[in-house]
Every structure is written in structure tokens, then in C-alpha cells.
Amino acid sequence: MKPSDELLSIEKVTIHYETEDGIVHALNEISLTMKKGETLGLVGETGAGKTTLAKGILRLIPSPPGVIKQGRILFEGTDLLSLNENQMRAIRGNSISMIFQDPMTSLNPVMPVGDQIMEVVEAHTKNASKEEMYQQACDMLEMVGIPADRSHEYPHQFSGGMKQRVIIAIALACNPTLLIADEPTTALDVTIQAQVLDMITALKSRLNTAMLLITHDLGVVAQNCDRVAIMYAGQVIELGTLQDIFKRPQHPYTKGLLGSIPSLTKNVRRLSPIKGLMPDPTDLPPGCAFAPRCQYASDVCTRGVPAIYTLSDTHQVRCVLAEQEVNHE
Amino acid sequence: MKLPVVKKQRTLATETWRRFKKNKLALTGMIVLSSLVLIALSTIVIDLATDNAVYNNYVIKQNLRMRLQGPSKDHIFGLDEFGRDIFMRMIWAVRYSLFMGTIAIALSTIAGGLLGAIAGYYGKVTDNAIMRFMDVLLAIPSMLLATAIVAALGTSLTNVLIAIAISYVPTFARTVRASVLTIKDQEFIEAARAMGASDSRIIFKYILPNSMAPLIVQATLGVAGAILSIAGLSFLGLGIQPPTPEWGSMLSSARAYIREGWHITVIPGLGIMITILALNVMGDGLRDALDPRLKN
Amino acid sequence: MGKYILRRLVMMIPVLFGVTFIVFFIMSLTPGDPAAIILGDQASGEALALKRIELGLDKPLLVRYATYMGNLLRGDLGLSYRNQIPVAGQVWDKFPNTAMLAVAGIIVALIIGIPVGILSAKKQYTFMDNSSMVLSLVGVSMPNFWLGLLLSLLFALKLGWLPSQGMGQGFFPLLRSLVLPALTLGTGVAATVVRMTRSSMLEVIRQDYIATARAKGITEKQVTNKHMLKNALIPIVTAVGLQFGHLLGGAMLTETIFSWPGLGRLMVDSITSKDIPMVLGSVIFMAVMFSFVNLLVDILYAFLDPRIKSQYGGPAKRRKGVVA
């Protein structure tokens, strides 16, 4: 990968929540890179640390209790973790923006949507009049398929899918180079999900924005992403292209996930789920966090955190089983 | 089949307590209140054991010639307008000040809670009838209602209690109704109905236990309000009757001497203040502990 | 909206009817003879009997109530037992004074309550939170009449800044004389406002739209003022509306302490002298005032919350906050 291509590089970031119940190990030395314009799918189950990563990039982790323990987040060469609050604010909503999960609650209910879009424009535009900025907000609304004359309406006057469009308009208003979409369609019905995802994909390629698409839905990933990262217990355990992950999954967890989904295309009488439950993030097991649920686990797995094995240019996995695979080749 | 022996898991109460005790302010409030309860109980025991001798010889014993004397070695809080020992009166007053408020609020919590639960659960006509009646009571300022009731029934401990209790009923009814309305539509209520549970079982086993949290908080704060209301009634001459020591009436009757000596109003005033502060911070602590959503 | 207001006004009628009923019966069932109170302890038995007939006290209770209600419907609140002057005029005279005091009290409560509540919420569980909470609670923890006396000792007697009692004539004297009673009355409510603001802010802080706002890159101040506060205000408004009732009750004491010529004092006097028409008259006015404030709250609510505004036609759904 050429350095110039690299947009975002997350290096060994660790984030803890220090709560009364103990320290929640949300992210454990996670590393990940993204290229300009690409769409990376980030997949994991509840508690895997997906949202923490998204908020961590924008430094929106509530503190207390959240603490960024270590690591670097390089965005276009700058370490976001070293910026002061003012510099960080200049980036938020401008070069990195974010779409949140629940469109029903992500808009301020007492502010007209036009104003909510204008607010982000206002925060990042200098030398423009109010009228110009409002016009820009209206343009954005049109772009996501909402008539501009609805800009004076309040969120409750819109349906869920429309609200998510407004949120997308907010996110894209300043032409960000990176869009973080945290489960943007989970709360929507499938037909609406299809509409919204199509629109995001279209706009993103038009604006050449890179997208970190966080989801638990492998189907959404398969239809929308270039590459996939699978997260488990605060770490990326497998990373690869769509073909790598869906056709040649290496990590037992990835395999388990794929086996858990009832298939539309094949007829399977019984699903083959992963046994057990996600580990308690305040009390992670030693070594590979997945080991207690893994049918292939051996003593080696509990001794230390497995290393990352590179299977191909694009495919990496964090599992001792891969070692044999690599050696085999 | 052998039944497994299991250890008791954390109940919601212990969970709440665990969260509650992290809040030092609320904990302090609780300690203050517990000590007050202890004091009250011990004075009751002393009275029973000594056949009121201590009460007669120290609490209501007057010494008019030494009235209004400031704090001294013999009387650490000084003497009141009748030359009675303020310290002893403060101690003996705890049971009236604290328990009267508590009993009054307990009564109105039960009455208001039930009314609110019934109104919220059955809705429609029942709800309308009960809540319009509550609106009527609410439209009369509570202090006024209490005053009118005491004026009507005559000033006695029980009547003050009843008056305060009645004047707080609508508040509790509203609180419980509001939380019943949110709980009523939850799936676990439907689950109970799907199993064939009766209305009373649903109200008592499902709805009321789950609406306890706001009720407990409201009751804690209500006790504080009730103590103040009793003091207010004393100010209007309708509170606890002499020579029974009660902070509100002590403060109220001492107010004529407010400039004679600082101790005479400040001490009962502080007593009330500390108790109410304690109730308030404890109430807030409970609210936070019972409602984990409020935590970041 | 107009239809809604009209309906609310109509709904007030049964409430007021209930209020008169309850108060009339409480007051009438009390022992104590209004005639004796009017004539004092040196009146002759004959005079008492005459007075009782004059007041209609010889008739059965229900008849008296019916008569009273009949007159009330014609807008006649009757004559005061004590001074034989029409109640309506007396109550009407005092009404603005109490309203003024109550509004000033609310303003004091808001001025203290909202900033402290915001501060306390934003610094949850810090020393700042605890100390501002305790400070704001000091006001509510002191019996109203004691606080009033202390304030008047300090500001009127010791410092000589403000009048100790009475209602000033003219704008500035009026304002000056309003300060101490309003402070006394307002601090009692301030704690509730603080608490409500705090919990409401904490509720709002957790909302997704706050995260959205932060992700836009706007300043924290903008987030607080434009996003948090306006949303947090909604339950506060309700709480303040309900507090108005407590405030009116508190006015009974405050008005007595500061010789403020208001309804509260009129009511205390009438209750103790068993001046039933006067008690009823003033209670009706207070109940009307309370109901109006709550109607106002509902209307204000609609302005604060567009979700409710669009709902008009149907009854406004109010979020019932925990009211302390």
C-alpha cells in the first residue's frame, strides 16, 4: 500500500471504560488502516467495540468513564489523539463525519432540520452569509432526496428513512474525506434500508469519500463494502476483501458467524452457531479472547494473544490456526 | 433429581445499595437519618423504662427564671423561653419531627399509590374519575389544604398527620400513575396477562413493585416536605401542641425571641435543616441509584 | 389550538366545582361558630343568634351550599363574614399582589435553579456537583418563615438595603419591597428546579442527538445552549407549573412574614376567623390561578416542543417528570 493512499491508520489503540463494575476493556491494541475512497466494513456483535472505535476516532468517547490508554490514530498523517479540543472540532463534521445508528433519536427534536444541517456548515465555513449557508443546507437536503421546502419542518414530521437521509445530509454537508457510519440502517425496515444504502453508496462515490461502515449484518457488508474487518472483544481478528472473508474465512469466529445466518439461497435444516457467549469485557480471558468458545482451541490459545498472520496481500487473521496454514503454503 | 444448592445472587436492592453507597453525599444523608432514627428509638425506650421521668424532669421541666440563657456547660444548647433545656428537647423532638413526617407520608404514599395505580391501570372512566378528584385536591395549594383541615379537625398530633397526609395524596397518585402508564404497556405485563394473571395480581406483583423507584424517591422528598409543612402549620399556630417538643413548633414559638439569643432559633432551625438536607441528598442518591439510566 | 384552550377552560369548571365543594364542607364541618368569631368574646347570646340568622347559618348545610353555588354562578362570591364587604372585590384586590409575588418567586427559583442545575449535571458526581446541590438545598431546607425572618434581619435591619415589610408604592419601591419575599419564596422552589434541571440535563446528555451535535464540530457551548438546554427545559416547565401550587401555599407564610397584602394572608386570616365566604373566594381564585398557570405551561410546552404543537387537536401529552 502506498503511503499516499492511506487515509486513516489506527495503531494499537486501547480504550477502557473505568466504571464502578470494573474496567471495561472496550478496545485492546486495535490496529486498522483505510485507504482513500474505499468502504471498509467493520463487523462484530454487541460489545465487540465497534462503536467505541467509531467514537474514538472522532474523540467523542465520554470521559469519564472512557479513557484512551494508548495508541495513535493517524488521519491524513496527523495524530488525532495529539490534537487539542479546538483542532479536533475543526475536523469533526468537516473532514471526518459520522452517521449514528438510530435516526429516530439522532436529530434534535426541537430544531428544524434545515437549521440542524446549517449548523454543521456554519461551524466549518468562514466568510459566508447566513443565507448562503442556509442555501447550502437546502441543497444538501435536495441531494438526499428531500424537497428543500421541508427544511423548516421538525424531525418528528419525517419518517425514519427520511430522518436518516437528513442525518446523511448533515454528515456529508462539508464534503468529508471519511464518513463513519455506525449501523446506519439497523433501525430501518429492509426496503428502506435498501434505499438508504443505495443512496449512501451513490453519494460517497460521487464525493469520493471513504466510509467506515459499522454493522452486525454480514449481508449489508457483502453488498456494500470493499473490504471487511471482523471484530471480537476489542480486536480485529480477521481482515480481508469480501472474497477473502466470505469465501475463505480463516478465523473460527468468522466461520461461526457465517454459519449462524439462516440462508436465503440455500436450504439448511439446522444452523451451526457458535456456542457460548461473548466474554465479559471487564474480565477478558487470557490469550485469545475467543478461545473459550472455539472448538479448535488448544493450550496455545490461552497462553498469549495470538499474532497477526498475513495470508495474502489483503487477508490477515489473528489465530494460531492460521500459522499452520501459512507454514503449509 | 437433586436440587442444586445455590448462593443468593445480587438482588435489585443490593444492586441499588451498591450504587447508592458510592455517592458519599447521599451516604452521609443516610447516616444522619439513621442516627436520628436511633436517637428517636432510644428516647422512646428511655421513656418506657423510666416511666417518663426523664421526659418530665428534663424535657418539659421549666425554669422560668433562667429562660433564654445561652449555651453553657450544664446546658450545651442553652435554655429556651421557658428555661427548658434545648438539648434535651431537641433529642426528644426527633421522634415527632421525623416520625410524624414519615407516618404522614407513608399514609399518603399508600393511599396515593393505590389510587394512582388503579387510575393508571384501568384507565378510561376510572382514571378520569380518580385523576379529576386529584386535580381538585391539587388545585388547592397543599399548605392551604392542610391548614384548612387542621383548622377544621382541631389541632392535635393525629389531625396534623391526617392533614399533611391528605395534602400529599395527589402528588403520589400522579407519580404512581405516570410510572404505571409507562410500565403498563411493557411486554412483561402482557406476558402475565397471556398467562392468565388476574388484574389484582398484575397490579400488586408486576406494576407496583416496578413503580416503587419513583415512589420511594418521591416519598423521601415528601418526608422533607412534610416536616416543613408541619413547621409551617406551627407558624400558623396549628402545629404540634405544647409542651410536646417538636422542632417546627420549637422554632415557631422561639421566633419571637430570635434576637434574644442566637441559640433559641438556630438550634431547632439547624435540626430541621440538617434533617431535610439529609432527606434530600438521600432522595437524590436513591434516585440516581434506582435509575441507572441517569449514569453516564 | 384555540379549540384546545377552550376545552381546557371548560374542563376547569368541574375542578373548581370540586374545589368549592371540598373547601365548603371542610370549613363548614369545623366546630366553631362564625357568629361568635365575628362578634367576639363579649357578645350577647341574643346577638349571636341574630347574627347566625343573618349569615344563614341556621339553614342546613346542603341548602347553604346550594345557595352559595347559585350565587357563585351569578358571579356573586357573597359577603365576608368578618367585615361584611363583598368577597369578590377584596379577593380581586389581593390577587395581583399574590400573582406578582409568585411570579417573582418563580423567577428567583429559575435564576438560581437553572444555572446551578446545568452546572451540576455537566459536572456530575464532582465536588462542584455536590456542593452546588447542597447549597441550593439549603434554601429549601429552612422553614420558610425562619428564612424570611433571617433575611429581613440581615438585609433590612443590619444592612438597611431593603424594606423589612410591606409593599412599596411606585415602581422602584415596589421592586425593592418584592426582593425579600420573592427570595424567601423562591429559594424553596429553587431546589426543585435545580434537581429537575439536573436530571433533565443528564437525561438529555445521553441522547443521540447530542452525540450528533458534537460530531458536527460545534463548540461545547453551542451544544449546551442550542441542543441540551432547550430539550431539557421541557420537563422543567412542567415541574415549575406544578411547583406553582406549592408556591401559592408558601405564599401564606411569606406574605404573613413580610406583611405582603396578598391572597395567602387573606386566606390565613379567613381560615382562622372561619370566614367561609372569604376562604372560598380566595381558594377559588388560587385554584383558577393554578389551573391557568398549568394551562399556560401546556401552551408554552407546545412552543418548546414542536412534536406537541403538531399534535394539537388532541390533548397535549405531557411528560410527567418526577415532581419533587
Next chain:
Amino acid sequence: MKKMLTLLLVLLCSTVLFAGGATESTKSAVTGYKDTITIGQGADVTSFDPHIGKETPAVAVTNHIFDTLVDTDPVTGDIVPQIAEKWEVVSPVSYRFFIRKGLTFHNGEELKADDVKFSLDRAIASASVSYIVDFIKEVKIEDDYTVLVTTKAPYGPTLSNLAVPFAAIVPKDYVSANPDILKTKPIGSGPYKFVSWAQSDNARLEAFDAYYKGAPQTKNLVVKVIPEAAQRTIALETGELDISYDILVSDLKRVKENKNLQLFEAPSLTCFYISFNMRKAPFDNQKVRQAINMAIDRQLLVDTVNSGTGAPADEIIAPAVFGYYSTGVWEYSPAKAKALLAEAGYPNGFECTLWVNNNQTRVEMCQAIQEMLREIGITVKVEVMEFGTFISRSTAGEHDMGYFGWVTSTKDADYTYYSLEHSSQQGAPGNRSFIADAEVDRLVMLGKTSADLAVRVQAYKDLALTLKKIANNAPIIYTAITAGANKKVEGFILDPIGYHRLETVKVSK
């Protein structure tokens, strides 16, 4: 937002504190005296109609608006002319009054005999004040300036009763046109004219320049209502008030010692006493009643609860009242009291109640008495009740003991003795000890009906001695009447009843 609030607050505070610094009263430029006197009292005027509003706070105001036929000198207690410039006793049952010529009401109408007749008839018909004038059989107009008052029977205190402000003379034409007018727009012939009344706040009066004694010294009177006694003293100290009536006993010392203030203090005509319900055991027992009388340390009560003002009472009428005879204050001796109780059959005492209405000083007195009785073994429960309840329940004879106060408004013993001691007056009229004693009745009637002063004096002396023996009441204290005033106040004279007249008062700047 926060900034705005702060700004608003600061602005508000500063304007409030500094802008309105000037005091309310306007100052006269010519003389060295203020043109307004501000007076504070504890309660409001109930009614400006003198035939209705008979409470002291009402009379203290209406007293300036209305005059009576004759007046009582506040210092000597003598009956002096007022509307009637002179009078003659025609017979034991008839008095002729000669009305001063040229007297006018505030509306300019002349005061004539028909006004007097109208007023007295009106007072007799009034449920509120009738008892003061109902001894009158008829008022006859002899000419425009002469009236003849005939009484139902010989009545000793006729003149004293006619001097009571409830016997005020009001303008006939003005009142006939609207019988309710005086309640809110009073017009009389007194030294001050009514200006305005803000209920439960203040009443304003203005000097009546055509007053027969000449215009009052100060142009305006403002009577403010300040119910909280402590606040009244504070207002006096801060200069908000020139004169404050009824200083709280605990504040007397403070007023006395304040170099800017002066304290007026005089014996009142009020006696506070405990009435024993003689219909109930054990109060039907004379020894019990005497024992209680002996168990009360009256001097201590005066010194402490009453802060040294007033005096221990030996009778239910005050020394300043005509007919007073000192029988000597009951000896304070718990030992003897206990012995008497034992004799009466109560060696271990008993339990009973003492009723009192909700007035702080009265309640305090009762609490102190409660303690004194506890020492001789009587367990007293003090029950504080609201005034109406207190009166009606004690009228019905439900009480054991009641703590009452009685003002001899006429300054004549008959007023009190007849109401409180005569067997025909049981219950509502005032006899709440329910005494029915032939000898007492005889002496009361003798004093009432005789016009011979010597006979009356003797009758009241005998009565006092008899009553002391019966001990149906326990007289506790004669209170003092007090007022505090700024040092700049000149010419203020206390009225022993509390009907202070202010036409002679002026306040230097």
C-alpha cells in the same frame, strides 16, 4: 444564555438596591415636622363601620374618624365632653345631652340631634356592638341640639358606655342612603378624614381641618398592618414606622434601650384569667379552685413570660377600672395548694385540660401555668385552638379550664362583672365559669342599677371579696399596653384600652 441571566440579575439587583433608596413619606417644607405619621399595628381594620368593627385594631383607626357624645380622658379616666358639650342627669333613668353647635361631618353636613338618635339606634340594632348601648330604652330629640336618653333601668355606667367608640355618631343622611357605605367609605365628625384603605396592607387618613378642636397636628396618618410582631419592631428600628403598637414583650427591652426609640407603657384595662368550669368535677370543688389559685406564681409570670410588663392580677377587673377593689394577689404557695388539694380529696392531683386560643403570648402563659400546676400534681393538657372554636366550645361548657382575656372597655366594673359573674350571663355572654350564686347576683345588680357612687363602690368591694372566696376564676395578670415610637415623635399619649388618639402627635424631621 447564562451571560444574559447574569446580566439581568446584576441589573435587577443594582436598580433595586440603589434606584429606589428614598423613603416613601413626603416631607413638608415649611415646618420642622413631617406631614405624615406611619403607624404599625398587628391586624387590619375589620370594618370601618364603627357599629361593626369593634376590634381594637379597627377602633384604633375609626376612632379618628368618628366621635362619640362624650369621651374618656386617657390619662385621668374622667368622662369629658366631646360631641355633647355638656349634659345633665335628669333622673336615674334619663340623661339630657346638649350638642355642640356648628359641628360638621367630613362631608360638610352639620351634626344635629337626629344624627345622634339615628346613630345610637343603629348601634343598639347592631349585632356586633349592641351590648354596649342596649341599656338605652329610648333616644328622644328635644330640639336640633338636644337629645334625651332614657335607660331601661337605673344604669350606673351610662356615661362610660356612651364614651366607648362603638357608640360613635355617624351622619344620618349619608348612611340612610346606603346602609353599607360606612364599611368602606366612612364619614364621621372626628379629627381625621378617611382617604383610602388597601385591605390587609394599610389605611390612610387625612386631617379634618374643620375639626372642632382645631386641625390635628399632622396632616396624614398611614396605619400599616404588620402581623408578625418581630417584624413590627424591626420596621420601627429601621425607621419604616414612626409608631408601632403592641410591642412584643420580648422586644420591650430592645426598644427601651434603643437611643433612637422611645417606649410607651401603661397599665391596660385588660385582665387575663383562667375560668374554671364549675359544672365539671373537680372544679365544682371550691378547694380545688383555691389550690390552683395558690399554685400559680403570678409575679414570676409577669417577670418572665411577660418580660416584666404588666402586673399580677387579684381581680378580673384592672385597677384603673371604676369599682376596682384590691383583695390582694393570691399567695403563691405550692405547699398550701397541695394541702388544699388533699383536703379536697385529690392528694395525688388529677388530669385536666386548659384551653387557649392560638395567640403566642397566651399560649406561653398557659404553658408556664401548666408547669406550675404539674408541681402540685395536676397534669394539665394545654389545648390550643383557633379562636372561633375556642369561644363556641367554651360557650357550650365543654372546657375544664379556659384562659380568657377581658377588656373593661367602659372602664366601669359593671361591664365586666355583669357579663362574667351574673348567673343570667352563662355561656355566650361571658360567664364561662358558670357561676350561679345568689349573693354574687345581688351585688352585681346592686352595682349595675344604682346611680349612687358610694353604693356602687361598696357593692363592688363586697363582690370582690366574695368572688375571691368562691374563686370561680383565677385572675392571672393585668397586661400593660405598650407602643414604641421614634424619638422624634412628640405628643403621643397611650390609651389604656389601645384606642390611641393621634391628633396631638407630630414627628420632627
Next chain:
Amino acid sequence: MNDTIKRPLLRVEHLKKYFHTNKGTLHAVDDVSFSIHKGETLGVVGESGCGKSTLGRTILRLHEPTDGKIFFEDQEVTGLDAHAMKALRRDMQIIFQDPFASLNPRMTVSETIGESLLIQKLFTRKQGVELRKRVTELMDFVGLSAKLVNSYPHELDGGRRQRIGIARVLALDPKFVVCDEPVSALDVSIQAQILNLMQDLQDELGLTYLFITHDLSVVKHLSNNIVVMYLGQMVEMAPSLVLFEKPLHPYTQALLSAIPVPDPDYAVDRVLLQGELTSPINPQPGCRFAKRCPYASEACTKHDIPLKEVAPGHFVACTLV
């Protein structure tokens, strides 16, 4: 046809459930008819607000039906009095969507499971030991560790909570269970565990399911027959395999095409719909999907479109077929 041989366990005829709201009458369930045979699963799919949950609850009379009839084992459920209904509740049960909201937070696991037994008087309070034994059996049956008996719901994860919900239902040994989105709130791996459990239970106990979900892949996996609902009405009903192979209603087609398939090589022609589902308040006659339907004609909005049986067991309500 099967009907002649064995009678259906549950038969629903022209069921309607309307709600009165401030804005008008909400036709949550509008003229729905179907039947389910013993041991089979009927899937009901549709987007949020289509009335599928209301349908489930109305069948159990948790909502009183506005119109129509429900027969359970040939007994008419709709007319039963409270007493008979309570008895019937042993046979007809429901598993809820939200495992966090459907358990009383103040009751422990064993209390929750035992509650159904106590309510239906299968056990009395005095039989504490027997009751506990039965509860432990049930917990074991649904795969809950016995050491959790005294746990409170808030201490458990979604999967375990849903197992409690299932055990509570099994306690009564019902014949028919409405499953109202039982796995939607769960993570995929847990979802698979629960789905497997439900299948096992059906096999072992011969349960009959009415399976309500918005997830088409889940419904396909489980159901024998599928009903597709749109704004309170049935638009299509067919055996599972038939529906997926040959969807006839434009809405069904759109719904199927919108599902993201977790296979990067799978390409579909998306039928992208315009607009969104609204709520059926005071609906106009005609096809409720017409506004969003790419093939809509005037005929669609003139009058209500009846269900037509286009093939054995395959019903569609559309003017195109």
C-alpha cells in the same frame, strides 16, 4: 387436500383489529384469514407497522378483536368468558420480542418461570419443593444453568433472557405458541442458538408456531407457510419454498429483493421502492401498496382487492394476477 383429513389447530377468519386514535381509526389488522395445522409453523412477515404483532396479540385476545372469528381446536376463542379464556391460555402462549422488556425485573428466574404454574394453579404455594423441582427441569430443558435460579433478569444477557421467556411458556405445556420476533433483538450467534432451540422444542413437543418476524431469512428457515402483510392486510400467502421461488405480489418481490445477501457474488435486480410505509389510519379502499407500487394502475385503488388462490395454497391479493 389436507383439510379434509386433519382439521387445523388454529383457524382465523376475517380477523379485524381497529384502534381509535386522535387522528382517526387505525386499521392495524384488517380482514386476515388463515389456518395452521398442528406441528407446523406459519411465518408472518412484514415491515414495522404492518400489524403483524397486533395480529399475534389479537389471536391470544391480549387485544380484543374488533371483528372476525378465531377457532382453536374448533372452539371459538372469540366468545369465551374470562374463566374459560384463562383455562385456554394454558394451550395458547406467546414469546415476546424484547427479552429485556418481557421479564418482570423484580422477579428472579425461578419466580418468573414458576409464576405461570402458580397462576394456572398447576401448583400451589405450599408445594414449594415440587414447584422448584419443576422449574429446575424446565430450566435444564431450555439450556439454562441451574445455578441461575435466583438471578434477576438484569444480570443476564439477551440470549439467556429469551430462554427464560421460552421456559415460562413451556411450563404450561402449550399446544400453540405465538413467537413475536423472538430473535430480532439478539446477535446473530445467539439468534442461531435460540432458533435451534425452538426447532428442537417443536420437534420434541409437537408445538405449533405462529412466527412473526421482519427477517425473511429467519422466516424462510423455520416456516412451512408464510403470510406477507402490508398495512394491516394480507397481500400474499404461500408455502415457504413457493414464496421465495415465485413471489407474485410486487410488494413481496420488493421485500425479497431488498434483503442483503451475505454473499459478495450474489447479485439481484433490486426493486427499489419509493416512499415509506405509513400507518393505516382511515385507509382508502383499494390496494394499500398502490402508492408505492411500480405497476399500480387505476384499478388498484378503486375497490379492495380480494385474495386469490393462484396455485394450491398460494394466495395473492393483486390486480396483476
